[in-house]
Amino acid sequence: MHTFYLTILVLNTQIFGDEYVDNFEDIVWQRYSLRDEKESLNLSKTFFPPLKNYEVNATQVSEDVYPWIARVIHSRHTDKPHVCTAACVKEEIFVTAARCIATLHITYTRVIYKDHRIFSKAFIVPSNGSKQGYDDVGFIVVHKRYYMGVWNTIDIYPLNRTDTAYEWFRNSSFNDTHKVVGYTIKKGFHRIRNPQSDFFLTELEVFIDITLCNEVYTFNNLMGDFNVPCYHSCTLDDYRHDEPRCSMYHGVEGGAVFNTKTNILLGVATWGAFYSKYELPVGLSVVNSASFYEDYACAMKIQDDSRVEVENGFYQSLCNGH
Template identity: 50%
Template sequence: MYTESNGAVLDFGSLDNYQVNAVPTSESKYPWIARVIHSRSSYVPHMCTAACIDEAIFVTAARCIFNLKVNYTRVLYNSKFYDTLAFVVPSVPTKQAYDDIGFIVVRGKNTKSWQVINLFNGANRTDGAYQWFAKLDMSYGPMKYKVVGYAMRKWINKIRVPERHYDLSELDVVVNLEICNKILAKKKAKILFRVPCYHSCTAEEFEKNNAKCNRYHGVEGGALIDTISNKLVGIATWGINYDKYEVPVGFSVVNSENFFKDYRCAKLIRDDKGSLDVKGYYQSLCDD
């Protein structure tokens, strides 16, 4: 939790990688989806979801990779394991990583076919208060949202063992700038959340205890897509968990200057043909 200069209190918690009443789906429907595994010899432990956006480049929540070691991390993508070459963490991090996307560069760039999801390009950020996001429907046109990722069932997330089972699932969601603020600010006094979020129902439906609001999908690195354009809009990065009800999930939109700066860094690492043995070499490729 931290306090802004204007007195606003913000609290961006970690996602517990679970779903409630989400719809099972398959990798054949979403061939760009991937799992991040912290082992070079096993399918466990599963750490988070990732999305392939370019040859040998994946994006996920930065929080996921902060605790990983490159030498132990693999990406399971299209039924094949890829060893990690490098992580690219945010060059300009945000408080509690609520707006932070990390990149995973894997070995195997010469693979013949990479199934990727294109990035949303309907609007660039024009301010730090998300006014551009509030006007997105007017500037870009209608959008329909869905979140996709690997999740376990609720309550299983309380069992702290590496063998917990994660399945790929999806959920239709509502996205806007006020849904977190209207729902979470009432649950946590004096805390403001006017940032992009998604939920299975609107704030008005939540107030009326609509059954739709009992559905939930909150996983680190979960991919938020626009099903009309079939483009990646954002990556799930934070959430607050309650035992008795489900609340919105926060995400980072893949369109900031910092995001594209880090993306360029990931491509420089992928395309480099230099030495792999010098400490700090990859970092030097991305230094301004």
């Protein structure tokens, strides 16, 4: 089994916190505090780093195979820079990792979906965020007038959470084949921070487990518990025996993790550490938390509103029920 040291960097920019201040009127950003997980999870010594959006030995795939997949860009006029991956779950509504959209400007953010460039209407993030966003799904609602075709969507995981310590996840069966799909760059090139870099849609078969991150990231109990959902290209037993399959990797913000048999979206990739010598598990947020459903309801309210021009704070009040 590999041994590694995780270097923790202090970020200069706080991704999650108080109300986002923006000059534009059509953005939703809810004020929230961190979830109280003291009674359920011990996260005091954990750190959830952002993903680097790269792959190792993943398979390039056509967008026609996954017509519900999309990518987020931050430009009004060009297809670059690429920011993250998103999945269409309902007409005009996309899900991604919340930390992906945390620093974006709404008027510069477009979603490329089925080769159409669609301007964003609103962002929604959890009203009760998790530590470093490890369990936070973000929503992007787009303007309908920029795409008048058929909306291909993916269904979301149908079972609710029954506790806050992932016992429901531990007791669930994820033996069916799962894949992660998203826009990636090859490992090594991700270190060249070029906004003009090309990203390609790739997929990788993965294994879902609650023990993967906890065993790999705790490093002989020198770090905190990571009892959270994760995936990797191999099983934990394979990892312990250094099986070749474990050298494969796919970790992008918003990467869609889905069941290949049912075509159900289990979750989106949200965090993972980088190590140059070998590959580590990736954390995902399962799309069934209370905050997910709350924000999904908010997204549908915004989707249903047909007003072209709205006053500052209108969407926020719409979701708050005012």
